[in-house]
Amino acid sequence: MKFIHLSTDENIATIVLNRPKVNAINEIVVEELGDCFQKLATDQNVKAVILTGEGSFFSFGLDVPEFLGYSKDSFTEFLIKFTDLYSYIFQFPKPVVAALNGHTIAGGCMLALACDYRLMVSEKAKISLNEITFGSTVFHGSVQMLKYCIGERSAESVLYGGSMYSAEEAKGLGLIDEVVSKDNLREVAEKVAQNFAGKDSRAFRDIKMLLRKHVAEEMRRREHDSILEFADIWYSESTREKLKKIKIRD
Amino acid sequence: MKFIHLSTDENIATIVLNRPKVNAINEIVVEELGDCFQKLATDQNVKAVILTGEGSFFSFGLDVPEFLGYSKDSFTEFLIKFTDLYSYIFQFPKPVVAALNGHTIAGGCMLALACDYRLMVSEKAKISLNEITFGSTVFHGSVQMLKYCIGERSAESVLYGGSMYSAEEAKGLGLIDEVVSKDNLREVAEKVAQNFAGKDSRAFRDIKMLLRKHVAEEMRRREHDSILEFADIWYSESTREKLKKIKIRD
């Protein structure tokens, strides 16, 4: 795999996003992540998964400059794959711990929301669904995951404001579960994952489905319509102008 | 318009309820509010709306003494218009800021719940859905908006108790977003509205629909049944006795 590093230690698998410098999400990243999760779903040894990133970003979100070169149809095709990916993680039959090593923005935040537990580093990293600030909307499924995670009212503040939250603020909102120092991130993530791994696998899977199936059904019900609307807005003149100003530092 | 004052300053429209002394809601108020919002929906200059009132009440709620003179059928017709109004505001395509200048009671609270952001003055003003205290129920749609705003469990406390909350208590519950002094209300409301107005209009509208469409559908699904039940209870002997004791100070 080109942008993902996958390793397994005892019964904990760790997936590392490694697409320097900001782990921007493109088609290859989505395909490789999908492949990883599908492999881990059937690997009897693996009882829990950690999802993390290299560098000062967990993920910048979608690779805007790259996607500006896409036709609307190709971009729409990609969005279907991306939303399928977070829906799959949201219902993944094993526990998934997000170890947010740095900035967790837009599409990166959507991946984090799909997990079962979120740790985030205490330093400069910010977490945000900032789509509104560059004239973009979000996807129906991502709104459902956000509501599930922090409730409807806070979901509204997060999406209307598009603010960048520190780990502490994000914990207050419920966007993340625990703040840890950068040095301790891997260690704490492994402890959390081991704790999950110690639960009865079938009982865990069943309880997760009881909690999330209803949400996942609602996600599916309108995801496609919201993708078409998302693409319409991306290809509108005013939003396109704003998107062109987005630079990926590297 | 008789009881509503509408003005526009740059791209912010302000709607002021002005039916002395308590801004009690009757058919004319509902019609005029509906007309205002419909006009503002298509006014390209208007990017955000402030809804506020004159005097020490934002609104007392429905004008009980006036409605006691209505036949059950006419009252039911009115309730359909009133619930249509709050549903329309709940899904209004532009941001609506409620600047709660004073007591915000029953039907008045329902209008406030439909907005995107609620400011309330810090002084003596109370906010309440106190229907249970005079033997009345509420509407299905208003329960959905309340759940959306403060969660299911708090919605239950608010409705079972029928308590009068100060602005500070209401903020703790999530019923309002911000407490301001009476002198600063207009200024802060304008800042909040300008901040909303600065967002991309189409992205805002789309995100608002992603957040609220699902709720609005559920509101509609059972609103009519709940109106019939509401009217039945209003016209029951025991509730009618309690309603007759309600006085509007003026």
Add this chain to the structure above:
Amino acid sequence: MKFIHLSTDENIATIVLNRPKVNAINEIVVEELGDCFQKLATDQNVKAVILTGEGSFFSFGLDVPEFLGYSKDSFTEFLIKFTDLYSYIFQFPKPVVAALNGHTIAGGCMLALACDYRLMVSEKAKISLNEITFGSTVFHGSVQMLKYCIGERSAESVLYGGSMYSAEEAKGLGLIDEVVSKDNLREVAEKVAQNFAGKDSRAFRDIKMLLRKHVAEEMRRREHDSILEFADIWYSESTREKLKKIKIRD
């Protein structure tokens, strides 16, 4: 009745679970509770109900050792009755106050969740949905009641962790509404019940239905499937081994 004591004082009925020493739930307990609630539903004198227990347990939950002697079919039949019972209490037309006199575990916690208000003693008592710790799942309806009560995200923590919460911790989560000393439990419960009893009965019933009908419908929609899955897991070899280790102290 064998395991239930029912008394009425003015317009408050009190149901006491009394199956020494831990008020474990078996078929007789479920039938007697169902009979009590059905009788109280139509008793015009009764305006509110208190549900409590004798001893240091409100309830240990299902009587695991007894049910290990059941065939899968008989156990499934019982589960239908048990989930019907909590669904009935959840929609009971009169206010129900849970006065949690001691440990409130698993199935005991589900009964408590169905009530309108939960008081819990401040001493050693714990409350928990600890099914995952012995390889069991829960029921769809119990998940819906839990989400209703504490929100989706906290529901996930409670069920994934299976932790034992003190009354104070449970109050923080929203699992209970008020912590009281053991000596004051009955007195406070009666005050809460009298306060409920003072509300207009029809308005209360209608508001309760507006709040809960939607939840109850969702509970019903998948309850049966979740019972079959629950029984499958109980009769799996690995869970059965864990269940055999559960002892009821007496």
